[in-house]
Amino acid sequence: MRQAIGALTNRLARAGGAIGKGLAGLALGAGLLMAGAALAQTPMVGAPQPWGMGLQPAGGPIKEAIHHFNALVFWIIVAITIFVALLLAWVIWRYRAQANPNPSQTSHNTLLEVAWTVVPVLILLVIAIPSFRLIYYEDRAVDADFTINVQGRQWYWHYAYPDHGGFTFDSYPVQEGELAQGQIRNLSVDNPLVIPVGANVRILTTGQDVIHSFFVPALGVQKYTIPGRTLETWIRADRPGVFYGQCNQICGTNHWFMPIEVRAVPREEFNAWAEQAKTRFAQGLPPGPPASALAQQPAESATLLAEARR
């Protein structure tokens, strides 16, 4: 139930979220839910959308967990806001000078004071328990399939695949004049991070110079990269696609110059890419992106995005 509410909340928020549209949204939400299941394996683009008001759609389980928690807190906020607004309206009306010329001098009410202390504590408990569960879930992969080292540098990303021969490479954004069809300004990069669909990927972050932050919303990951320190987190993409992110820690003049592009591809394709990357990067040549993620990237939505970002 909570899952369904979560999905619906996000869809409503994305569609504009107007309360008046609630009923239409409900019907639409149910339709989208069914369509969502059918589209589970088509490549998705994890990037900001025009007029996007909710969180980005989930590309994997961590983001899904974030959606659920977000929906829970959202509905608690809605309930509290409605309750306080109604209470306020009632007090203004009921105790206006005209209707209540002699105000009561009461200054304490034990029952009320206990209630307005205990109820918020209970609400906070309801939020705290799933919140901690989510923090620990995001913290590290229980059974990681392999590791990727992510290093933030002024101002580019440096990636290493220690479990695939230890090849390393740098990742820079594609310049505006060199954007190919379907690439997104300030988000597409020359050498994307490539991961296999369905793999638990351990991410170890560190910084070379200043603090950066590895942030990919659709995969639900955000981790600081701190010089002299290694932090652990993990990602998993449950469907093929391209997931974009950014360094989101103000790190200097070229902070904007640090987009992140993660390509999730089928496992065989990832293995072929990793094999090729090992020799290509050693020769100082980019291996190029894995074939299918590029070819299957829905050109329509990519163009839309490119237009929206202009």
Ligand SMILES: [Cu+2]
């Ligand atoms: Cu940075």
